[in-house]
Amino acid sequence: MNAAPADQIRLLDVQSLDVRLQQLAHKRKSLPEHAEIESLTKDLTQLRDLLVAAQTEESDCGREQTKAEQDVDQVRQRATRDQQRLDSGAASPRDLENLQRELVSLAKRQGDLEEIVLEVMERRESVQERVTELTERVSAVQAKTDDATARRDAAQGALDAEAASVTKERELVAGSVPADLLKLYEKLREQQGGIGAARLYQRKCEGCHIELNITELNDVRAAARDAVVRCENCRRILVRTSESGL
Structure with a gap:
């Protein structure tokens, strides 16, 4: 699957809003x-x-x-x-x-x-x-x-x-993400305890908090900028940014 880098970064915004909604629901319950x-x-x-x-x-x-x-x-x-x-x-x-x-x-x-x-x-x-x-x-x-x-x-x-x-903000942001990318994200989020996309930060997946090994890093480096890459450890969407350490 391919998606523009900007769309992938917006997916992180969706994830951030989803986490906030989870936190609010937990706080309400607790x-x-x-x-x-x-x-x-x-x-x-x-x-x-x-x-x-x-x-x-x-x-x-x-x-x-x-x-x-x-x-x-x-x-x-x-x-x-x-x-x-x-x-x-x-x-x-x-x-x-x-x-x-x-x-x-x-x-x-x-x-x-x-x-x-x-x-x-x-x-x-x-x-x-x-x-x-x-x-x-x-x-x-x-x-x-x-x-x-x-x-x-x-x-x-x-x-x-x-x-x-x-929720309203989330609807606006999610509406700007390509449908196929959002569908994959939603599926993974359901499977992975509410986290479907994670930032690659300093060579570490912020979803599972495991640092990528050299082979995995080389695969990510070789991937096209618009390629939707996945973490080899947790299988979440791995979003590259300027702080990924690649």
Whole structure:
């Protein structure tokens, strides 16, 4: 394949722009905010799970407290009715004696139930404090996540804008390179990890960074100026310039 020396040098410009696009893509993918957001999201998920568990426990405690208070109220009402019957004296001595015994039993039952109410209230208060703490922690981590997301989006936006500018420049430069030469370059670039053309600088291929031996140098020297030569080591297009050391 033949191509004017100027076209081959423009191919180096295309390669330089392609490298810049690769760098921008890598930088976009490697933004530190990605790892930060991933870590914060993991923390946020765990905290939300803990918060839901605490809220569920608080709700259960609320129902338990309501039930215990209803039990106390029922015992208290029964004791009030018994006391009224006892005070009225409208019963046989035996019934009055039974009422007295039942009042003692109800008083003990009421005391036990009130202890249960207090225990449940203390447990519920502790859980409510936990809910408050977890709610605050969730809000704090969410704020950090929002901040990291905003920073990531801003950084990505800047990189995308630069990539768009480089892509446009690349289209203009590539448009001035002969189609067959550009096609070969694209094929080699895909095969060779993104580098399809390299400068021959001081007798060394800048693609594989291997210095050409004397035989290879003589072959390059003997090639016509418009010949498209390839590196014998990496097979990339080898572009000659005034600094090639030939």
